Amino acid sequence: MLTLSLKSLTPFAAEVHGFDLRAPLGPDGVAAIESAMDQHAVLVFRDQQLDQDQQIALARALGPLDLGLRRVRMVQTRAHRFRHEELADISNVTAEGEVAPRDHAKIVSNLANQLWHSDSSFQKPRAKYSMLYSVVTPQTGGDTEFADLRMAWDALPDWRKRQVEPLAAVHYALHSRFMLGDTHYTPEQRDAIKPAVWPLVQTDPRSGRKILFVGIHACEIPGMSLPEARLLLLDLLEHATQREFIYRHQWRVGDLVMWDNTATLHRGRYFDISERRELRRATTEEVGLSPEAESLAARGADQIAHYRYQTA
Ligand code: OGA
Ligand code: MN
Numbered sequence: 001m002l003t004l005s006l007k008s009l010t011p012f013a014a015e016v017h018g019f020d021l022r023a024p025l026g027p028d029g030v031a032a033i034e035s036a037m038d039q040h041a042v043l044v045f046r047d048q049q050l051d052q053d054q055q056i057a058l059a060r061a062l063g064p065l066d067l068g069l070r071r072v073r074m075v076q077t078r079a080h081r082f083r084h085e086e087l088a089d090i091s092n093v094t095a096e097g098e099v100a101p102r103d104h105a106k107i108v109s110n111l112a113n114q115l116w117h118s119d120s121s122f123q124k125p126r127a128k129y130s131m132l133y134s135v136v137t138p139q140t141g142g143d144t145e146f147a148d149l150r151m152a153w154d155a156l157p158d159w160r161k162r163q164v165e166p167l168a169a170v171h172y173a174l175h176s177r178f179m180l181g182d183t184h185y186t187p188e189q190r191d192a193i194k195p196a197v198w199p200l201v202q203t204d205p206r207s208g209r210k211i212l213f214v215g216i217h218a219c220e221i222p223g224m225s226l227p228e229a230r231l232l233l234l235d236l237l238e239h240a241t242q243r244e245f246i247y248r249h250q251w252r253v254g255d256l257v258m259w260d261n262t263a264t265l266h267r268g269r270y271f272d273i274s275e276r277r278e279l280r281r282a283t284t285e286e287v288g289l290s291p292e293a294e295s296l297a298a299r300g301a302d303q304i305a306h307y308r309y310q311t312a
Helices: 027-040 052-062 105-114 149-154 158-164 175-179 187-192 226-240 291-298 301-306
Strands: 005-010 013-017 042-045 088-091 127-136 144-148 168-171 196-199 201-203 210-212 218-220 246-249 256-260 264-268 278-285
Touching: 005 027, 005 246, 013 027, 027 042, 027 052, 027 256, 042 246, 052 127, 052 278, 088 105, 088 127, 105 175, 105 264, 144 149, 149 210, 149 226, 196 201, 210 226, 218 226, 256 264
Parallel strands: 013 042
Antiparallel strands: 005 013, 042 256, 088 278, 127 256, 127 278, 144 246, 144 264, 168 196, 168 218, 201 210
């Protein structure tokens, strides 16, 4: 059995040494990565040289690929710059390869990545592993931070654990955009994106530990008034993103960072958007859970029929 050579960076992030991600991942490689991910939740592979096809092949070996919001055609109408639709363009570059003007739709929509989130938590299945690969880094800023949701749960006081354990939250893809004042979506587009309901407290299907599943996509709690729910979600998010739960990644060209979207949240940090920053992301879907984990994930789904996103 293959084991990765790991150097811990924080309690939940580790750097992997001597692993070339270009080589096709056999069952041994998949098992080694999954086991390291279960243990750590964020893995950093330095000095990789991945083209688009190799990055997609790597991700496919780890599971079916997630399209995120690109699934909803009515909303995602921009030209795609990559050979694969499954590759997310995390850059400020136009389809023609120029740095985009500040008010370009792509810049505006990627700015929401600077709010704490779990990829695709607004849909089912949600994202499992995200793999972000750095192609061009800006001079200043543009780091990515990760927060561990298992540590967040463990550190809650008992009264808070009892309070949140029975609750679920509605995750809606446009909430982060609305928060930033990006409200140009038509009623048809808003409706085309269906929210997902997730329990606030879950057992992480991979590490077996409990997690506090919050993030910026969580915007309502069924059965609770909107202001009370928003305050609670903000409080929990603040708790989950304390400095001691965070790994901050400073990008170098050729880094591939892989994270588990159930066990962690992440956000991009400020950079000057007139400078070029280019990353590509491939993400797998969380499928094939145990029956218990499936039924937990399905909890709250019955409430969705009555749910209507409140914007005003
Ligand atoms: C992402 C993301 C953050 C960043 O690619 O999913 O949130 O730093 N990126 O660009
Ligand atoms: Mn993201």
